[in-house]
Amino acid sequence: MVPKVMIILGSGSDIDIAKKSIDILEKLEIPYSLKVASAHRTHSLVKALVKEATEAGVEVFIGIAGLAAHLPGIISAYTHRPVIGVPVKGAVGGIDALYASVQVPYPTPVATVGINRGDNAAILAAQFIAIHDPKAAVKISELRNEYATKVIDSNYTVIDEIE
Amino acid sequence: MVPKVMIILGSGSDIDIAKKSIDILEKLEIPYSLKVASAHRTHSLVKALVKEATEAGVEVFIGIAGLAAHLPGIISAYTHRPVIGVPVKGAVGGIDALYASVQVPYPTPVATVGINRGDNAAILAAQFIAIHDPKAAVKISELRNEYATKVIDSNYTVIDEIE
Amino acid sequence: MVPKVMIILGSGSDIDIAKKSIDILEKLEIPYSLKVASAHRTHSLVKALVKEATEAGVEVFIGIAGLAAHLPGIISAYTHRPVIGVPVKGAVGGIDALYASVQVPYPTPVATVGINRGDNAAILAAQFIAIHDPKAAVKISELRNEYATKVIDSNYTVIDEIE
């Protein structure tokens, strides 16, 4: 089965951020694949992965990288599909990776989410897909409602505890 | 005709950033509408606009705002459609608006683009739509190719000038 | 009894910051209530809480939130009562939440205090109330004097220790 989302990790050491994406995509029942490929160290691999995936029908890419995080911008250079960037926290708090993802110039945008936010990247990817996939839209709403309930419930669990 | 993209400006004074989006959307022949509504000053208007537009079939929202730019995050709270945030430059270079857009928590992502980048917001919106709209996909590729040609040509126009 | 201060936490995980506020409000004998509600995830709950509390006579709101901390600004959009924002420290040291609170535009101010400063938020809330409540004013002065004494005493406790 062709995945709808391809997650590319710039470095295997950031696997925990990818896991956050995977947890959400599995709850949303959106097929995905996960790869490790570096924009600097295995540039040809990134290109091959992105070109092939685009042709095979992957609809959204997620690039997860820290430091001078070129990965999402480079994915964007190789596909006309939307690319989501997840900056990873490092020595300067992730600001380096945030800038490297969000400040990519016209006409190669990267849809950047918060520092270390693999979870939001997955929701966002699902939202793109859900534009023409009503079942996905329903799943997203369910997940958001479930989380809202959790917030509301914390009025009992968290607050009651301190009273 | 129902617009596919709704652009919401937090303040009429940021109209020039919206114009950058509009220029691209018109080239891509993607129908859009433009509104001014503030997350703080006309909160009900934002809610009404977003709820109605979502029901009417708007597929992507673009929120353009500076300072403590809550607008894109609040749009995201009212719709399951993807929301793009454009941070506007101000006293601290736009870093305040960048954080306010990109650091929105789970599960309400904002697909943030660069500071003042109305153009990239439009390309990104078109990419979302193009997932299931091959004609839009072709238009995006044409625009990107056209721009690539412009960069290549600047090897003659810009460089020749100084030689 | 109607609380005079309503504390709203954006996330149950920031309960320790709220506890700092509560400790002070209890010392000052100012009635309060504590709620968890997210500007993005349970927007309607925020609106309902703030509207009802305002009508019921709550005099000051405290919004405690991290990341793209929209909570205090959104509370401010729903009430004419003063709203205090407490930015919570995260990946970038709390600067994101600080900007998101303090840079809210005209005419929806947020009275922002320091990063993680639940204690100062409580003192500030009490100061607003004390404008027309001489008993509260006395309590604040007592608390400040008590703290001043503690600082003066540390000339013995802290310094003597190292001599």
Added chain:
Amino acid sequence: MVPKVMIILGSGSDIDIAKKSIDILEKLEIPYSLKVASAHRTHSLVKALVKEATEAGVEVFIGIAGLAAHLPGIISAYTHRPVIGVPVKGAVGGIDALYASVQVPYPTPVATVGINRGDNAAILAAQFIAIHDPKAAVKISELRNEYATKVIDSNYTVIDEIE
């Protein structure tokens, strides 16, 4: 007539920020006074002004200062009334003054508003006063509604212009 708000400017060169406060206070019909006094250069004057004003019945102080903006924190040290800090933009975009105002420690809070935001300082001061002054509360609501109308109208004035 005793002013309800005292605005203290750290330097006469920041008079334009004070004017923003004054414009709003006059619209809200809240009596104010304006002084120039520096926390470093005329420390005794600050102390005298604040002590006398507090005794005379001033209810809120606004301290406007740039650089290492100690003024609002020092006002707060001399009064139990609430103090609003307005950081003024300078070489580093006003971040120095923002920190100097917002990071004042317990138990001497400064209710800090945005960089150069004399207007929000005035609204905030009015909100404190309005806790027990229903007429002021009405005035604030009118001003906020008037501004909301202006935002809504900019859908015609600003947007029509570009169509």
Added chain:
Amino acid sequence: MVPKVMIILGSGSDIDIAKKSIDILEKLEIPYSLKVASAHRTHSLVKALVKEATEAGVEVFIGIAGLAAHLPGIISAYTHRPVIGVPVKGAVGGIDALYASVQVPYPTPVATVGINRGDNAAILAAQFIAIHDPKAAVKISELRNEYATKVIDSNYTVIDEIE
């Protein structure tokens, strides 16, 4: 015996930074005194300490403070003696305290040293005193030479270890 240097700590919790100063001053045989006094919480105590110390012949003040570190600037307002500021690291890495110390305006300078650098503050204080105290000048040179030797020796101790 009248101390030549007075160290004032804004908070007893920063005692470790003061200890760094004391270690150096004792090596240099410069008499000092240490006090805890907060610019915001015990303002009158700061004033009294500084005024009396100046009259008694204290030649240099060191103010150690974090957050919105007003202490060194306020000491400077009460004396014509030179004042050294030591910013203390906190949530934002000490940048808040650094700005609050170094950006104090004309004509009330604070001689600011690095974040947490109690040691450099002591050397600097000694350098001021040594302008007219040849014995202190000799002691400083000895200390600097001793440290240079330590650096040179680390070519053996540190490097040999890894070879």
Added chain:
Amino acid sequence: MVPKVMIILGSGSDIDIAKKSIDILEKLEIPYSLKVASAHRTHSLVKALVKEATEAGVEVFIGIAGLAAHLPGIISAYTHRPVIGVPVKGAVGGIDALYASVQVPYPTPVATVGINRGDNAAILAAQFIAIHDPKAAVKISELRNEYATKVIDSNYTVIDEIE
């Protein structure tokens, strides 16, 4: 004649920074070529230019780019020759481009120079070449001496003027 240095501009609009490099390279009589090619918009062109130039004998590359400046890092991915990055100033003062250049991970370094410092990039390129080219080494020393003389002379030109 094969150029020893290839300068690649990410955007024709940054031509003034390239001119600074060219001025120095011409003084040092080091042959160079200048191209415009974007890491995102004309990725294949970057690859082709760098691969061909490396084979043809180009010894050093200079990549000049602003925003999320991926250009120097991408050049580095395509060649084993040293790559110099020049960050270009933009909305956030060039910090985005600085991080994007300097924080490129192992083992694909970018030798980063200061913001807008086309001149230093040229000197640095010449220093690499001069390791085995004594004539270039002499030229560099002459240029540095000439500049030192200019600094020394400004003791007369600049200072005399104000006396």
Added chain:
Amino acid sequence: MVPKVMIILGSGSDIDIAKKSIDILEKLEIPYSLKVASAHRTHSLVKALVKEATEAGVEVFIGIAGLAAHLPGIISAYTHRPVIGVPVKGAVGGIDALYASVQVPYPTPVATVGINRGDNAAILAAQFIAIHDPKAAVKISELRNEYATKVIDSNYTVIDEIE
């Protein structure tokens, strides 16, 4: 006559900051000299100037520099006299020069003043000298009083203007 203060400018282009120092030193009747010498470009000149000046009796050095402002730290390495650093504003607002001056390690402190604050550098230099020069102390007090009067007077000049 031997100057008591030596001002060294890293670059002739920052002469305006030096003029601020000179204006104050002349008011205080403190003899000074002004030199241009770069820590990187004319390193030997810096060394010679500082060594000779120290021996000749110069009591305080002021180093004025921007960018990676090594000048004050290097002066400090060559003398046991106190050294004042004045960071000059550039592309990143002067933060680079501020860090380069203030973060110099133990035991080579630089007494750093605010960005572009040649005036405060001069006052500070005078304060060091005044420790054992009662006449200079009187001059400083006069200057500070004069400035305080100017601040007080601006209550008439600045405020009256807007009323």
Added chain:
Amino acid sequence: MVPKVMIILGSGSDIDIAKKSIDILEKLEIPYSLKVASAHRTHSLVKALVKEATEAGVEVFIGIAGLAAHLPGIISAYTHRPVIGVPVKGAVGGIDALYASVQVPYPTPVATVGINRGDNAAILAAQFIAIHDPKAAVKISELRNEYATKVIDSNYTVIDEIE
């Protein structure tokens, strides 16, 4: 045997960063030497080391330093050989050292690499040497290929683990 690379550590406490450089240089079989010398504390030692090493045939210098990291800039002032700067992380995340290294002015460039990146400094040094040393060029390519293989393999090791 004359080393080709001289690594100078500003402080023995940063030995771990130097070890990263050494590991790479040993893999590349490039002879090196390691010294500890501080730009501020043992300035003459730095000068002597750099002058002698340059004359003896050292081809590249690496300066590793934190805080106001003057070391690489000062090495650059004493040699016409290329100098690589490695900023070391400290209280403000290494931004102070990054600026101090990268912002060194014309004509004394420092080829700056990422924060704590001793490894990239070594690769870069090897790249300079490899311009005229084909054996070194082969070694660098091997190392880069080896690392690329490691990244590719992590598709099995890292990803398989979570599936």
